[in-house]
Amino acid sequence: MIPLIGDLLKNTVGKVVGKVVDKYLPASMSEEDKAKMLLEMEKLTIEEGKNLQAQMETINQTMREEAKSEHFLQWAWRPIIGLTFALVIINNYI
Numbered sequence: 552m553i554p555l556i557g558d559l560l561k562n563t564v565g566k567v568v569g570k571v572v573d574k575y576l577p578a579s580m581s582e583e584d585k586a587k588m589l590l591e592m593e594k595l596t597i598e599e600g601k602n603l604q605a606q607m608e609t610i611n612q613t614m615r616e617e618a619k620s621e622h623f624l625q626w627a628w629r630p631i632i633g634l635t636f637a638l639v640i641i642n643n644y645i
Contacts, residue, residue: 580588620626 614629617626617629
């Protein structure tokens, strides 16, 4: 997993999951049940991270294929759009 995304999932989502478990589960629930619930939430978080990784790999594969193309517009459209947006923002605010 990409380190930045892994850190976000572990830190941000992990803290939120822990607070949800503490706040919203009934007090009558045993510690064992809370631990099971927390483990299940962490499994879902890991699964979501894997899905995100697969989506990013698909996007990267598409960009690699575009870069291999012999046609100018097929591999240059992303940088052209980025530069255009940058110029529009600079024009509007400067």
